[in-house]
Amino acid sequence: MSAEILTEPTGERLYHPAEEPHFPEGHSTPLGFWIYLMSDCLIFAILFATYGVLGHRYGGGPGPKELFELPLVALNTTMLLISSITYGFAMLHMHQGDQKGTLRWLGITACFGLAFLCIELYEFTHLIGIGAGPGRSAFLSAFFTLVGTHGLHVTFGLIWLAVMVVQVRKFGLTIANQRRLNCLSLFWHFLDVIWIGVFTFVYLMGMI
Amino acid sequence: MSTEHLADPHDDHHAGEVHFPEGTRRDYVTGFVLSVILTVIPFGLVMSGGFASAQATAFAVLGCAVIQMVVHMIFFLHMNPRAEGGWTLMSLAFTLIMLTIAVVGTIWVMYHMDANMMPGMMPPPGVDATMP
Numbered sequence: 201m202s203a204e205i206l207t208e209p210t211g212e213r214l215y216h217p218a219e220e221p222h223f224p225e226g227h228s229t230p231l232g233f234w235i236y237l238m239s240d241c242l243i244f245a246i247l248f249a250t251y252g253v254l255g256h257r258y259g260g261g262p263g264p265k266e267l268f269e270l271p272l273v274a275l276n277t278t279m280l281l282i283s284s285i286t287y288g289f290a291m292l293h294m295h296q297g298d299q300k301g302t303l304r305w306l307g308i309t310a311c312f313g314l315a316f317l318c319i320e321l322y323e324f325t326h327l328i329g330i331g332a333g334p335g336r337s338a339f340l341s342a343f344f345t346l347v348g349t350h351g352l353h354v355t356f357g358l359i360w361l362a363v364m365v366v367q368v369r370k371f372g373l374t375i376a377n378q379r380r381l382n383c384l385s386l387f388w389h390f391l392d393v394i395w396i397g398v399f400t401f402v403y404l405m406g407m408i
Numbered sequence: 409m410s411t412e413h414l415a416d417p418h419d420d421h422h423a424g425e426v427h428f429p430e431g432t433r434r435d436y437v438t439g440f441v442l443s444v445i446l447t448v449i450p451f452g453l454v455m456s457g458g459f460a461s462a463q464a465t466a467f468a469v470l471g472c473a474v475i476q477m478v479v480h481m482i483f484f485l486h487m488n489p490r491a492e493g494g495w496t497l498m499s500l501a502f503t504l505i506m507l508t509i510a511v512v513g514t515i516w517v518m519y520h521m522d523a524n525m526m527p528g529m530m531p532p533p534g535v536d537a538t539m540p
Contacts (some may be wrong), residue, residue: 248515288436
């Protein structure tokens with residue numbers, strides 16, 4: 201910024217803009233939301249580090265090879281991956297201003313997200329049922345915290361998605377709603393990126 | 409900042425319009441196909457028993473994960489170095505540095521703490537170390 205001082209035609213010196221500069225509503229949202237995602241990324245980094253330290257402390261309990269079922273994880277991964285591209289299609293319809301198409305693809309995305317969550321909950325209840333709950337060993341505590349935090353993010357993503365469906369139905373594809381759908385798009389795809397880390401480090405590396 | 413900018417902060421874009429990076433159908437489909445390939449390879453590798461050396465399998469799986477993350481960032485998150493005047497890329501670089509310090513530092517410190525534990529502090533052989 202230059203040290204230039206604004207001078208009004210009368211010659212009076214002005215040390216601040218006479219009027220607040222007004223920026224379009226939400227102009228800082230893309231960068232702001234991105235920075236939120238980056239801070240979320242750091243939360244997951246710490247949880248991955250915790251898992252890296254505690255992931256081998258079975259405390260005499262079961263390890264990943266006895267507990268994890270890769271076909272189930274592969275199914276889960278497929279659900280999340282498909283939900284990513286269906287959200288992409290919703291965004292494409294949004295750019296064309298096609299409200300019905302947007303709502304249809306958002307609905308399909310919600311179904312796949314819900315399927316992911318149900319499979320994960322099934323896995324968790326199954327593990328707790330066979331006595332491999334988060335209290336069993338340091339490995340399982342770290343596992344439930346990391347995977348559970350991701351699952352919690354997906355849950356909140358689904359709530360957000362449901363809210364957006366209601367909003368779009370009621371108010372249409374307004375500029376504010378488009379901005380919100382764009383943020384949710386970033387959030388949803390970001391969760392898929394985190395899931396790549398989870399299935400690689402937790403499930404696949406645990407089974408090698 | 410010039411006087412013109414103070415007078416009119418949004419001279420080059422319409423009021424109310426927010427610029428998120430947009431993807432095309434081609435972007436999404438390309439990203440999806442690449443992701444499927446990069447998911448099937450590591451799963452297939454581990455489920456079929458992998459290479460003879462476990463280390464080679466681990467490296468292959470890790471490599472696929474890193475490539476897939478980049479694919480997602482380009483085709484799904486539509487990252488590009490020019491968005492927001494380069495600030496998204498800067499914040500990503502900063503996050504990656506913090507992430508590396510946190511993860512590598514934690515694992516390194518904790519590994520050495522285990523490895524260099526003073527022998528006098530270790531429980532005598534035969535005692536279960538996991539018992540409180």
